[in-house]
Amino acid sequence: MIKTIGVLGGTGPQGRGLALRWAVRGLDVVLGSRDPERAARAAAELSGILEGRGGAGAVSGASNLEAASADAVLVAVPYEAHARTLEGLAGALAGRIVIDCVNPLGFDKQGPFPVSVPEGSAAQQAQALLPDARIVGAFHNVSAVLLADLEIDDLETDVLVLGEDREDVAEVIALAELLPGVRALHAGRLRNAGQVEHLTANLIALNRRFKTHAGIRITGAGLP
């Protein structure tokens, strides 16, 4: 049972947004950053938002290394910092569930596009750099804008969870389903993470065209 969660890159929008929602549901969250003072400021802001909410967990700020000692660790750094951030943490993250939500995307005048990863996906890169960690891919397609707004009580999205180990995947599904309006589904092994990461480019294209914050639902009889 995961009670504390560390967030590498916890000052970015995706990490902050997920941290906020998990803290609302009672998890203690440690925001990690290269710059622990920046993490402390972000933690203070989130703590302010949570003030007066009964049952909320504590949010604190720390270095990425300190954040890496939580029960489970979310990797939410920009792709450009992905390999660099994980390289130094192989020891600290050994044996832990490491949830990778990083989307390898580039942006130019024509919008977002997929960036290829030598290992196949950010999740597989994490597994290569952290051979003893339990890597699970998830939360790639959840809108940070919707996460940040606690007035929104239905995120209207499925979370596709990619991983090798069914028990680890089940833990991450439980974490995902703490978010309001989220159903989480085991959508394949890590080798099938790349397209889920890159699909965020399509959602951003839709966001721009339709001024929305797109999510996805899987349809089909017999799904949970």
Added chain:
Amino acid sequence: MIKTIGVLGGTGPQGRGLALRWAVRGLDVVLGSRDPERAARAAAELSGILEGRGGAGAVSGASNLEAASADAVLVAVPYEAHARTLEGLAGALAGRIVIDCVNPLGFDKQGPFPVSVPEGSAAQQAQALLPDARIVGAFHNVSAVLLADLEIDDLETDVLVLGEDREDVAEVIALAELLPGVRALHAGRLRNAGQVEHLTANLIALNRRFKTHAGIRITGAGLP
């Protein structure tokens, strides 16, 4: 306005399924195959299913080259045959809308996995091989099983359409929305087709785990 549609690889499940649904809605469809006799047999089967339905279009069988002279042409061959099929058709397909629904996937004991395409995606490979055709990617994630069963009157899926030209994309959106229960959305340029093609691996993983025929819906306020 597209009134006839040619299907390259029209004897495979995706091509046949889409052909059947379009014929139901009154389009004339030419199933193409390397083996025109096989195409003729498949056309006869579909014609039998359509018999007695008022307003249905005609389904005929032909070579891939003959199918390539329709108003719009669907490419529905297995990925292994994709480049080989298109190489000989650059002249015939020049100026035409060519809809590519090919998913570059491999299968082994652990299930489906994405196969990387040198050009980035099957759709981009089609554009490279058919420089004068109007390539649009679409129909990657629609279940052939559901398409084949005319009792199913709600396919419960969005079709993500990838393309450079808004008018061509609009034509394909109109074709997609002839299918019952389908909403079609312009989800980016051709360079964002690869992940939509590969996402079919995740849907197949879900199909196997949950004994379903998965589709996807995009959520978000403001979508059409």
